[in-house]
Amino acid sequence: MISALFKYQFLQNAVIASVLASIICGIIGVIIIEKKLIMMSGGIAHTAYGGVGLGYLCGFEPMIGAVVFSVGAALGIGAIKRKLGVQSDIIIGLFWSVGMALGILFIGLMPGYPPDLQSYLFGNILAVKKSDLRFMFILSLIIIFVVAALFQDWQAYLFDEQFARVCGIKTTFLDYLLLVLVALTVVVLIRVAGIILVLALLTAPSATAAIFSNKLKNRMIIAGVFGIVFCFAGLWLSYALNIASGACIVLLSASCFFILFIAKKIIKKDLH
Amino acid sequence: MTKAVCIKDLSVRYGAIEAISNISFDIEEGEYLGIIGPNGGGKSTLLKAILNLIPTTSGSIEIYGQPCGHMSGKNRTKIGYVPQFADIDRQFPISVLEVVLTGRLYKGLALFRKYSAEDKKIALEQLESVGLLELKDRQVSELSGGEFQRMLIARALAVQPKILILDEPTASVDAASKEQIYKLLKKLNEKITVILVTHDIMAVLSEVDKIACLNGSLIYHGEPKLNDHIIHELYGCPIENISSKVGLK
Numbered sequence: 001m002i003s004a005l006f007k008y009q010f011l012q013n014a015v016i017a018s019v020l021a022s023i024i025c026g027i028i029g030v031i032i033i034e035k036k037l038i039m040m041s042g043g044i045a046h047t048a049y050g051g052v053g054l055g056y057l058c059g060f061e062p063m064i065g066a067v068v069f070s071v072g073a074a075l076g077i078g079a080i081k082r083k084l085g086v087q088s089d090i091i092i093g094l095f096w097s098v099g100m101a102l103g104i105l106f107i108g109l110m111p112g113y114p115p116d117l118q119s120y121l122f123g124n125i126l127a128v129k130k131s132d133l134r135f136m137f138i139l140s141l142i143i144i145f146v147v148a149a150l151f152q153d154w155q156a157y158l159f160d161e162q163f164a165r166v167c168g169i170k171t172t173f174l175d176y177l178l179l180v181l182v183a184l185t186v187v188v189l190i191r192v193a194g195i196i197l198v199l200a201l202l203t204a205p206s207a208t209a210a211i212f213s214n215k216l217k218n219r220m221i222i223a224g225v226f227g228i229v230f231c232f233a234g235l236w237l238s239y240a241l242n243i244a245s246g247a248c249i250v251l252l253s254a255s256c257f258f259i260l261f262i263a264k265k266i267i268k269k270d271l272h
Numbered sequence: 273m274t275k276a277v278c279i280k281d282l283s284v285r286y287g288a289i290e291a292i293s294n295i296s297f298d299i300e301e302g303e304y305l306g307i308i309g310p311n312g313g314g315k316s317t318l319l320k321a322i323l324n325l326i327p328t329t330s331g332s333i334e335i336y337g338q339p340c341g342h343m344s345g346k347n348r349t350k351i352g353y354v355p356q357f358a359d360i361d362r363q364f365p366i367s368v369l370e371v372v373l374t375g376r377l378y379k380g381l382a383l384f385r386k387y388s389a390e391d392k393k394i395a396l397e398q399l400e401s402v403g404l405l406e407l408k409d410r411q412v413s414e415l416s417g418g419e420f421q422r423m424l425i426a427r428a429l430a431v432q433p434k435i436l437i438l439d440e441p442t443a444s445v446d447a448a449s450k451e452q453i454y455k456l457l458k459k460l461n462e463k464i465t466v467i468l469v470t471h472d473i474m475a476v477l478s479e480v481d482k483i484a485c486l487n488g489s490l491i492y493h494g495e496p497k498l499n500d501h502i503i504h505e506l507y508g509c510p511i512e513n514i515s516s517k518v519g520l521k
Contacts, residue, residue: 034364149383156374159364166323166353167377167431214365214411 004239010126014235014245017128020136021192022205022227027147028185029206030219034158037182038203040077043092044179045186045198047073047099052120052190053106062120063135066187069099074179082175123194123246125235132191139188143181147220150174155216192231193246204253205230211264230256274301274336276435276465277322282331284317290488291317294331297484297493301434304461306476306496307469309486310507315469316356318486319439322467323353335435352428354438357421362413368423369408372399375430391430398426402456418449425456435465442472454479473498 005011032041051069055062073095081088107114119127147154156164157174165171189198209223234249241248277299284291292314299305307315320326322333324340333340335350352375375398376391387395399405402422412420421441428436438457442450454475457466470476476483477496485492491505492498 034361152374152377152385152387155366155370156377159366159371159374160355160360162325162355162359163353163427164374164377165325166351167375169377210365214413215367216365219365 010128011239013128013130013133014125015232016133017125017136017192018231018235019228020133020140021189021201022231023224024140024143024185024188025201025205025227026209026222026224027143027220028181029202030209030216030223031147031154031158031178032182032202033206033210034216035178037178038199039089039092040179041182041186041202042199043077043096043099044070044073044183045190045195046096048183048186048190049120049195050099050102050106052117053103056115057106057110063132063187063190066120066190067184070183070186071180073099074183075176078176078179082172119194120190121194122244123190123192123197125192125231125245125249126238128191136188136191139184143184146177146181151217158216193249197246197250200250200254201227204250204257208253208257208260211260226253226256275299275334276301276303276336277467278332278334278337279322280332280334282318282321282333283329284314284321284326285329290329292321292486293489295486295490296331297490299435299465299467301465302461304457304466304479304481305468306480306483307467307486308471308473308476308483308506309491313487313506315486316439319437319467319469322437323351350434352431352433352436354421354424354428354436354441356439356443357417357424358444360424362415362420364412366412367408368404368410368412368415369395369399371412371423372408372427372430375427394432395426395430398429399423401429402426403452416446416449418445418452421445421449421453422456425453429460433464435467436460437467439469440471441468442470442475450475 005015032038048066048070051065051067052062053065054069055065077088077091077095080086080091103117107117118124153164153169153174156167156169157171161171185202186195186198189201193201205223205227206219208226209219213219213222230253231249234252235245237243237252238245238248275298279298280296282295283293295318307318309315317326321328322335322340372395373387373391376387376395377385396405396408399408402425404419404422404426407415407419412423415423425436425438425441428438436457441453441457445453450472457468458479460466468476468480477498480496482494483492483496483498484490485498485502485506487506492502
């Protein structure tokens, strides 16, 4: 595979995309696990499908549509929950299904042959283009900057939102900012893992990192490293066995998490 | 005497339900006030209103002569808040010192902020005052209930407040920690105003200077003495039933 890596541009792109996606997932994944926003991320991810559909229908870049829809969903879910006090999993469920439905509707309205949506649903890391990479790179920089620049605030907000608010930290702003970051992350990951597999990539490396460290910053770094390992191993497997790369990465990371989790339980002898 | 908190005709509604109605009383500087009452009597609502965490329907709350809705910058630091620890994830990956340091964040949003040497000094002093200095590098997941609660008190003190507000600080901690916490509060009260919401009626009567009894409205405010009438208004049963439950003589 190493020689192929130098030979084929698409493999190089896949490797760079894996690294970028892993760094982002490491940071955001750890935060959303602590804030219990995993299902929220699922909702945002699926709403993005509506944007992809609209992009194809109106003839603009589908990824732009995905950004607009997922950021819109993030802010929408946050605002409805805050202003109307509706239970958040109800809103998440509705956004989830409406987003998917809109995507299918928009594609259906398109004249001519429907485009290949498989790569948006299930992801195809081997089809990542140069322009996608540039897009991912910029988003990664934004996410790293926002999390690093406000790290102390994030830590206080994640640990105890109410106290942070009493201290005068702008928790409402952080709330929405986090949702927007989740939305951007999801968009970045759509190319690599696809809408459906985004959740595993956000959860597995971060959950695995939690087994090894109980420091917030270290968890983010370890999760990034695990993400890279899972992605490379998954890529190699998919190349060697000629099977879908996204599915490979997810199955591999989920099984690694379970094995390590159980191993730790056995070592600490607190199996119930 | 200076008034630390001045509550006038305060009402808070959640939709159609009136959680507290028409409450008026003052808290003097240096006072040690216990707020008691049944579940749903509005104790937490009153605290949250004072902390400006929820909107009030009518009436006013002034902290050192300033409306609490307009507290910002310096005035924020007048209140240290110790929330109920049931609301906090005790598995969160953070160390004891890091938690206490969050009490030093009070400037709104700032990019790449770092804790100053003074912030660290203050945080360590507060950890020492609650007796947790040697545990400063522990992760919070390794603390006992009582230690966790004292850490939250240290965090509130790191704000360097003039008023300390605690929501059920002795709920779900063991008897030894409970005693330790009351001792600590008594000592803190020599310098600052302490407001304590609690179910622990017996302790309140022996510890505090004044009590406020809440059951929707203010039933009683004054010396920490309860009589049959107050107990009946609060809990709807005679004092014997309550005292047998809480060990009150």
